[in-house]
Amino acid sequence: MFCPKCGKDLPDNSKFCKYCGSQVKNKGTLRHAPTSTGDNDKAKNIIIVGLVALIVILVLVFAAIGAGMFNGSNDDMSSDASSSSLSDSGAQSLSLSSFPVSEAPGLAQAIKNNGGNFPVNYKSLSLSKSQCLYILTKSVSLIGHGNTEATISVGNPNYAPHPSGRDYPGSIAQANYVDMSDRFSSWIDRNGQVPNYVGIYTGGVPDISPSKMLDIEIAILLTYGSTGNLPPSVSV
Incomplete structure (x- = not known):
């Protein structure tokens, strides 16, 4: 059996834990270790870290996509401006006075x-x-x-x-x-x-x-x- 508090392996029918002194309520032979609070915290931390990392990755990906879109937009605008300039040059308004x-x-x-x-x-x-x-x-x-x-x-x-x-x-x-x-x-x-x-x-x-x-x-x-x-x- 195992101590319900510290999780140490104890002889069957023990009334107190020889490791932490906690009272053991003997409800029969207990052959599985109780879930450790520390283990639960570690699992939660791993999940949180994973979620944070995923969020960071997604933010970076969307930022890169957004930057590409804006750059493309700027390129298009520059291209349009260039085309407009060429068009204006091709139909440049000349003056007889100069x-x-x-x-x-x-x-x-x-x-x-x-x-x-x-x-x-x-x-x-x-x-x-x-x-x-x-x-x-x-x-x-x-x-x-x-x-x-x-x-x-x-x-x-x-x-x-x-x-x-x-x-x-x-x-x-x-x-x-x-x-x-x-x-x-x-x-x-x-x-x-x-x-x-x-x-x-x-x-x-x-x-x-x-x-x-x-x-x-x-x-x-x-x-x-x-x-x-x-x-x-x-x-x-």
Whole structure:
């Protein structure tokens, strides 16, 4: 039999526990040890520790999932913002009062893609042939003088009243076509209209017509847009 208090093994029919002195009520042979209070406490502690550990693990798991969701949300927001920015850039609102020289290669490509038809829609602008001529010739002049970050006040010049020019075939060196572009755009600045012709080397000589001048400027700026440099020469 066992002591009901300390759980020690005692001889059968014992009246007192020889270990702790507690009175033993003999109700027959008791061959199983009573449940120890200490053992119960240990079991409870183990269960509590297990539950706490489970809760901590679940909290960490949900926190990780939540962080991933928020990061994903932020990424989506960043992606949306980036897409919005690209979209805005693709449809950037340009102004005739401050047209960036950096946009000139893109305008040259748009004019070429439009097959020589006007007006040309470029981003937020609808541009006439005279406006395109001014933007391109002014841009080549500014780039040639190192003013690549400049802006142009375009206005609305009239087209040449009597366009002409011999348009002789040949090759024009960079220094000459930059000077020619400068004279062409300066004429528009002074007179508010496209000149009837322009001289390659000398002002007042009917070498190049306005339409051929437009072709020359497009070729120059397409090369500049792809290489970052003005070409050494351009063919007429």
